[in-house]
Amino acid sequence: MRRRQGEEGKEKKARRRRQGEEGKEKKARRRRQGEEGKEKKARRRRQGEGKEKKARRRQGEGKEKKAMRRQGEEGNEKAMRRQGEGKEKKAMRRQGEEVPKEDGRGKHGNYPHKFQDEAVQSVREFLNAIPKYNSHYSRQQNVNQVYLDCDLTIASLFRDKYSEYCKEKQVPAVSESKFREIFVSEFDIGFKLPKSDTCSQCEGFLIAINNPELCAEDVTEKKQQCELHLKKADRGQNMIASLTALAKEHSKEHHVIAMDMQQTFPTPKLTAGPAFYKRKIWTYNYGIHDCGSNKGYMFLCSEKDGGRGSDEVGSCLLKFLEITNPHRQNVST
Structure with a gap:
């Protein structure tokens, strides 16, 4: 019994020693973790201070540059004012009268991105060359108003027509914004409204011709039928025109x-x-x-x-x- 009690006592002491060693290890780990956390916080503080210093330096440099620019601009303005006042005073002394100075804005002649006169003239020649139509209903009120086909736009004119025109004529071209500016400001051109009462046979021929499922022979046949139909329509229009001319000459008979x-x-x-x-x-x-x-x-x-x-x-x-x-x-x- 005594031996067993002695052995149990030894085991208890060994367990206590182990627990004590484990507790010491845990405390050491906690200390290490605390030290590492402190190091991380210190690094973050240092980084934040460095960013703040850089931001302050940048702001200070920006303010100094702005101030220097302002001072330089103010100095230039003062110098220009002095020169202008001196020239005005000299001119007034020579003339003997107080005459206001002519406005010189936009007259300095320094336009590095100005389009060539040949390119601007090419836009005018192109717009004068394309076919246009007069209005049937409002031509008496708007004598100079002309119209283009309803399928066209300013962008499509510039992209599809004007670019090819410049390549054929071998002349410099302008930008789309400049083309639009000339089109709107210098020309009285509009676009016709889409047709609402078209020929059913013409629409049927166009749909059949553009159908990808038809073979080449059928497409050719549809094209021939469409051309024949258009010739008949032209023949009718020509007959009306000739009869109208006859009625104007012989109004009492026809x-x-x-x-x-x-x-x-x-x-x-x-x-x-x-x-x-x-x-x-x-x-x-x-x-x-x-x-x-x-x-x-x-x-x-x-x-x-x-x-x-x-x-x-x-x-x-x-x-x-x-x-x-x-x-x-x-x-x-």
Whole structure:
């Protein structure tokens, strides 16, 4: 029993020693970690102080440079003022009168990025050479206003047309901003609105020609049909032009007219809320243009008086003939 108690006592003492050594090791580790943390904090403080010093130096240098620049600019301004005042005083003394100095802004002639006169002139020649159209409805109010095709823009003109023009003519080109400035400030050119009432056959031919699924033979056939269709349209336009010239020369014997029914419009035209839900009466306008005299005649009627059938059109034609031929007594169809 005593031996066992002695052995247990020895084991307890060994355990205590081990625990004591482990506690010492833990304390040593904590001390090391604390010292390392202190070193890290000190490094961070040093780095922060270094950054602050650098920032202060930069700010100080920037302030010194700004101050030196200001002083130099002020000195230059004072010197220029003195020179200007001295020149003015000398001129006034010579003339004997007090004359204000002429404004010299923009007249120094020092423009390092100025475009060449040949390049600016190339823009004017290009814009004068491209085909333009006059307005059909507002040409009397805007005599000088001309229009370009609706598929064009200022950017596409510069990118696709003007660049090729300069390469062909071998002349220097301007930038897009300068091209736009000349286009807007020196020329009265607009762009036509997209067409809203186009030929259905022409649109069908264009869709078929641009279809990638069609073979080359079908595309060629569609192109031939489209060309034939356009030739027929040109033939009709040429016939109208020749007959119009004949009617102008022999106005008493020949009449050439163009007829069209305007889009029906509701009457009255009100913007009030209750009127929006009310049923309006429809008004029809049948227009006849005399190509020989270049005069237009409008025949208005409401749906109460008639419709848009053949009888109403015939009545408008008879009325037109009575107006244009007052001396003829018997006018019939």
